[in-house]
Amino acid sequence: MYPEHAYTRTASHDALKKVLSFFSVLWLLSGIGVILGQFVPYSIMMPLMVVEFVLIIAMIFVRRAKRAGKGLAVTFALISGITLYPALTYYVGSMGGEIVLATFISTAVIFAAYGLIGYRMNKNLVGWSSYLFIAVIALAVIMLLGFFIPFSSTLSLVISMGAVLLFSLYTVYDFNQIRHQYIEDEDIPFIAIGLYLDFINLFLHLLRIINYFNRN
DSSP: OOOHHHHHHHHHHHHHHHHHHHHHHHHHHHHHHHHHHTTSOHHHHHHHHHHHHHHHHHHHHTTTSGGGHHHHHHHHHHHHHHHHHHHHHHHHHHHOHHHHHHHHHHHHHHHHHHHHHHHHOSSOOGGGHHHHHHHHHHHHHHHHHTTTSOOOHHHHHHHHHHHHHHHHHHHHHHHHHHHHSOOOGGGHHHHHHHHHHHHHHHHHHHHHHHHHHHHO
16 A cells, blocks of 8 residues: 555646646637637627636536536637637737747746646645635726726736736646645546636736737
């Protein structure tokens, strides 16, 4: 029989592989969604964004109904790809495809670096949970207000910088929890979608920051 710490480390490695495998599937579906996005009328994009929001809320509240997790996650990734298409089109038109691609690669490097830091930390960062959740709710409220109250470009820059910091910390936290928390197979879709959201938010806010400096 293996010592508890050895079993825990082996279990966390197995969980990490499963999470990253499903994370890759989500990105594949998101890529398909981006391709499909060019055929979707712009008028449908806003309703699809509402569906995205509903799916996120559903995943929070049906966490106990774990069998539904995989279906919700793959549906979210596909729709997310579709709604990502207009943003990518805008930034490619504004900055060029090479800069957008370089930003995506930079995001991947940042994501991997912070993920490695979080996963290798011996300290359990579970205490971060409530603070990060409050911060992400505050960010969501601020961004929602942005639909009704136009923000200055400088304020938008500050918000995006704060968002990059927030989702960098969330990446550290999420990978840290993969190491320190017991994970069942039914939990994998929920954890993978959390990582997906960390990455996509980092990517979009980095694009906004780069676009700001590119235009000024």
